[in-house]
Amino acid sequence: MKTFIHQIAFIFIVLLYNSNLYSQNSPCAANVINFQNGNCSNNSLLQIADLTGMTASGVANPGDCTGGAWNGGPEDYWFMVQVPLGETQLTFDMTWDCGLFCTTNPGYALYNGACASPTYITGTCDGDDGFFPTTNQVTTLTGLTPGEIIYIRLWEIDNQDHQILTEVYTNTDPPSNDLCANAMPLDMAGDFGCNYDATNTGEPNSWTPGTCNPGSWSSIENAVWYTFNVPEQQDITIDLLDINCDGTGGGDLQVGVWTNSGTCNLASETFIDCTVATGDVNMLLPDLPAGDYYLFIDGNAGANCTWRFETNLVPPPPGECGCTNCPVPITDNGVFDGFLDVTVNSPGIDDLGLNNLEQVCFTLQHTWVGDLAVTLTSPDGLQYIVMADNDNDFGGCGTSSDDVDVCIELGNANPINTNTNYICNGGVPCLDGNFTMPCGGVTTPTIAGATQAPGCDLNAFNVPGNTVSGTWTLSVADVCDQDIGYLVDWSLTFADTTGINCESTCPADPGSTAVTLTGDGTNNYVVCF
Numbered sequence: 001m002k003t004f005i006h007q008i009a010f011i012f013i014v015l016l017y018n019s020n021l022y023s024q025n026s027p028c029a030a031n032v033i034n035f036q037n038g039n040c041s042n043n044s045l046l047q048i049a050d051l052t053g054m055t056a057s058g059v060a061n062p063g064d065c066t067g068g069a070w071n072g073g074p075e076d077y078w079f080m081v082q083v084p085l086g087e088t089q090l091t092f093d094m095t096w097d098c099g100l101f102c103t104t105n106p107g108y109a110l111y112n113g114a115c116a117s118p119t120y121i122t123g124t125c126d127g128d129d130g131f132f133p134t135t136n137q138v139t140t141l142t143g144l145t146p147g148e149i150i151y152i153r154l155w156e157i158d159n160q161d162h163q164i165l166t167e168v169y170t171n172t173d174p175p176s177n178d179l180c181a182n183a184m185p186l187d188m189a190g191d192f193g194c195n196y197d198a199t200n201t202g203e204p205n206s207w208t209p210g211t212c213n214p215g216s217w218s219s220i221e222n223a224v225w226y227t228f229n230v231p232e233q234q235d236i237t238i239d240l241l242d243i244n245c246d247g248t249g250g251g252d253l254q255v256g257v258w259t260n261s262g263t264c265n266l267a268s269e270t271f272i273d274c275t276v277a278t279g280d281v282n283m284l285l286p287d288l289p290a291g292d293y294y295l296f297i298d299g300n301a302g303a304n305c306t307w308r309f310e311t312n313l314v315p316p317p318p319g320e321c322g323c324t325n326c327p328v329p330i331t332d333n334g335v336f337d338g339f340l341d342v343t344v345n346s347p348g349i350d351d352l353g354l355n356n357l358e359q360v361c362f363t364l365q366h367t368w369v370g371d372l373a374v375t376l377t378s379p380d381g382l383q384y385i386v387m388a389d390n391d392n393d394f395g396g397c398g399t400s401s402d403d404v405d406v407c408i409e410l411g412n413a414n415p416i417n418t419n420t421n422y423i424c425n426g427g428v429p430c431l432d433g434n435f436t437m438p439c440g441g442v443t444t445p446t447i448a449g450a451t452q453a454p455g456c457d458l459n460a461f462n463v464p465g466n467t468v469s470g471t472w473t474l475s476v477a478d479v480c481d482q483d484i485g486y487l488v489d490w491s492l493t494f495a496d497t498t499g500i501n502c503e504s505t506c507p508a509d510p511g512s513t514a515v516t517l518t519g520d521g522t523n524n525y526v527v528c529f
């Protein structure tokens with residue numbers, strides 16, 4: 001099986017002491033390390049793994065390993081990573097940090113094959129009981145197959161409850177938008193960005209704007225480029241919250257806005273404003289004229305940083321509303337929700353009996369689409385299946401092809417499925433185009449309360465008296481192991497396009513930055529970092 005990667009880049013978060021991510025101590029129960037969308041094609045985010053309180057697995061010790069004897073011990077963590085699509089190499093960078101003059105015998109091992117009897121590939125450990133503040137080991141596996149599963153075993157022989165700092169990367173190529181010629185439109189940036197391994201080619205320090213609000217722009221070492229368009233003069237507020245930078249350089253992020261007349265030379269463009277992110281900061285751009293702009297992001301004194309994007313620079317057409325928290329990661333054996341908030345400003349059309357729901361569209365980037373079933377829930381609580389095959393209980397893996405990009409329309413003449421395995425009508429995506437609701441007695445036991453729509457028709461939502469306004473929810477169930485992906489986006493279309501407004505807000509979690517472009521009170525544009 002393969003794992004979908006959109007411009008291979010990911011955050012590898014290993015907070016083992018956090019109840020939100022509990023590390024398992026056997027390979028068959030290994031936590032899946034999810035790759036995330038992004039424009040950086042190399043590094044994961046360095047995080048801390050705390051070995052406190054873990055126990056040994058039943059897997060045999062690999063014996064001698066580089067650095068000393070693998071003597072066994074009670075602390076054992078397992079994770080699994082799938083080799084990304086298009087990649088044949090992974091590098092694992094592990095640092096054990098136990099403080100000054102501590103003694104410990106840490107190690108890690110890499111395996112492949114079946115989880116019940118994994119095959120040892122290589123490992124490294126320190127078995128000398130020596131005094132050291134840190135031990136660092138880097139291992140690169142080559143000749144891998146996209147979709148292959150690599151198991152990571154983290155180990156501490158003598159049970160001293162220390163920490164392991166972990167980083168994984170695929171290559172050291174610069175991000176795709178390292179150069180201005182490849183500047184990435186913000187509305188295509190996905191949910192993740194970083195400047196790891198970016199360069200300063202053609203970007204002289206003379207471009208630095210100096211004093212920012214707040215902070216000072218020190219120099220240019222590893223910048224990346226984005227572009228955005230302002231359709232009409234309006235205030236723009238850029239709020240940056242919790243951008244993550246490693247310990248290199250200045251340890252924070254420099255963000256600037258310039259006009260974009262296509263020169264790729266900031267000295268020839270008009271400087272608008274800048275900020276150096278040292279926590280939660282705000283950049284107000286009052287009455288920004290209509291036009292094109294560069295967003296230039298650089299690590300202070302060479303800092304390597306990551307951030308999130310959730311872009312919606314152009315509002316949906318009137319009557320069409322888009323997801324407010326997409327992309328949504330889809331991991332194994334769970335149900336994952338995308339939300340859409342609708343406000344109706346015109347009297348008389350906040351009634352689905354008068355203002356019919358006409359279409360629901362969604363894009364799923366996920367390998368092995370047979371893992372998936374999808375439901376839609378209205379603000380009044382009606383929940384109907386909009387995509388499902390014949391086996392949607394846990395363990396029902398179904399069709400092995402990848403990805404979905406569909407719209408479900410009114411009527412029942414062209415069901416997306418009739419209670420069989422999914423039948424692809426394309427290559428990738430497997431399911432592509434316009435369909436009607438599934439039929440034939442489909443069920444989704446993993447999504448409580450969901451049923452097949454009466455008459456197998458989307459029109460079942462259009463109950464007189466039920467509201468258009470409120471929160472609509474698209475739920476995606478993953479019912480089978482190993483393959484993961486994203487709900488990239490989804491939208492609804494209603495019959496009456498007047499007076500409908502879709503509100504987009506940043507998810508309320510650490511690591512978010514809101515860029516809100518407000519105009520006349522009806523057209524609002526939001527970018528979430």
